[in-house]
Amino acid sequence: MRRLPLLLVALVAMLLPASCATGGSGVGAADAAVVNGVAISQQDLLDDLDALASNATVRSNLEAQGVAVYGPTEGSYSSAFSTQVLSSLVIDALIADELAQRGVEPTSEDRAQAEQQIGTSAGSFPQAFIDRQVTSLANRLALERELAAEPLGEVTDDEVRAYYDQNIDAIVERNGEFACLSHILVDTREQAEAALARIGAGEDFAALAREVSKDTGSASAGGDLGCQPRGQFVAAFEDAAFAATPGEVTGPVETEFGVHLLLVRAKGVPPFEEIATAIRQYLEQQRASGANPAFDAWLSDAVRRAEVTIDPKWGRWDPEQYPQVVVPPEGAASPTTSVPALLGPSDTAP
Structure with missing residues (x-):
C-alpha cells in the first residue's frame, strides 16, 4: 500500500x-x-x-x-x-x-x-x-x-503495591484466572473424611494440615499452595479447585498422589494480600540481579x-x-500488546 x-x-x-x-x-x-x-x-x-x-x-x-x-x-x-x-x-x-x-x-x-x-x-x-x-x-x-x-535500599511496601497495581491485569490476562488455595493430602478416603470431620467440629484447616498432611512441601505452611493459574495441577485437583466456593472446604478429591481436602481462599484475580510476598521476592531478586x-x-x-x-x-x-x-481514542479498537521494543532494550518485566 x-x-x-x-x-x-x-x-x-x-x-x-x-x-x-x-x-x-x-x-x-x-x-x-x-x-x-x-x-x-x-x-x-x-x-x-x-x-x-x-x-x-x-x-x-x-x-x-x-x-x-x-x-x-x-x-x-x-x-x-x-x-x-x-x-x-x-x-x-x-x-x-x-x-x-x-x-x-x-x-x-x-x-x-x-x-x-x-x-x-x-x-x-x-x-x-x-x-x-x-x-x-x-x-x-x-x-x-x-x-x-x-x-536503592530495601524494597518498600509502596513499591510492592505499585507493582501489583500496574501489572496484575496483564498477569491475569496472560495466565487466565487464578485460584489461591491450601490443601491437606492423606493416603485414604477414610483419613480424608476423618480430617473433614475435625474441620467441621471447629479445628483450623492450617493447623490440621501441619499435623496430618503428607505433602511435606506445603504442610509446614499450613497446606498453602499460593495462587496458581490453570494448568498447574492434575485434572481432578484443578477441576475441584476452580469449581470450589471460596471459603468452603472441598473434598475429598482423589488423585494419583492420594486424597485431598481443598480450601480455596480466592478465585479469579489474586487479591494483593495473597501475592504481596511473592511480588516482594520477585522485586528483591530483580534488585539483586x-x-x-x-x-x-x-x-x-x-x-x-x-x-x-x-x-x-x-x-x-x-x-x-x-x-x-x-x-486509543474512545470507541477505537484497543491495542493487543504493550509498547513493543522496536529498537533497543525492552522495559517489559518477565
Whole structure:
C-alpha cells in the first residue's frame, strides 16, 4: 500500500483548531502531545510512524501480535499502532526531561553503545529515524547510569503495591484466572473424611494440615499452595479447585498422589494480600540481579507524576496502562500488546 504522509499531515492540520498555540500543558495545533511542557510534534510522530511502517520486519512482528499497522483509509495508520509509537515518544520525552533537570548529558561512551545496539537491530530505516533512536537510547543509558549510582535500599511496601497495581491485569490476562488455595493430602478416603470431620467440629484447616498432611512441601505452611493459574495441577485437583466456593472446604478429591481436602481462599484475580510476598521476592531478586530496578522504579513514578496532554485524535493519556501510556481514542479498537521494543532494550518485566 502506498502511504501518503504529506496528505495525512494536511488532513490532520485541517481538523485542528487554528487558534490553538502551544503553551504550558496545553496541546497546540502542530502537537501530538505535550509532556511536562515540552511538545511532541505531529510531524515527529508521523515521521516515526512512516519509518516503522516502511520496515517489513516491524510490520510482520506487529501483525503477528495482532496489531494492525495501517488504518481503514489510504495513508492512515491504526490507532493501536499510533498509540504504541506515541507512548514510546512520551517516555523518551520523560527521560530527556529528567536528564535536563539533573544537568546530565549522555557521554561519548553512551552514544557509542547506543549506536552499536541500534546498528545491530535497525534493519532498513531512514537515517534520520536511526539518529533519533540513537539519541533516545543514549539518553536512557545516561539516566540508567545516573540512577544506578544512587543507593536503592530495601524494597518498600509502596513499591510492592505499585507493582501489583500496574501489572496484575496483564498477569491475569496472560495466565487466565487464578485460584489461591491450601490443601491437606492423606493416603485414604477414610483419613480424608476423618480430617473433614475435625474441620467441621471447629479445628483450623492450617493447623490440621501441619499435623496430618503428607505433602511435606506445603504442610509446614499450613497446606498453602499460593495462587496458581490453570494448568498447574492434575485434572481432578484443578477441576475441584476452580469449581470450589471460596471459603468452603472441598473434598475429598482423589488423585494419583492420594486424597485431598481443598480450601480455596480466592478465585479469579489474586487479591494483593495473597501475592504481596511473592511480588516482594520477585522485586528483591530483580534488585539483586541488577536488572535496571532503579530505572524501572523511576520511570513508573515519572509516568504517574507527569503532566501530559494528548491531542484527542491520537489517543488518550492513561498512566495506569503503563507502559502503554497512550491508549486509543474512545470507541477505537484497543491495542493487543504493550509498547513493543522496536529498537533497543525492552522495559517489559518477565
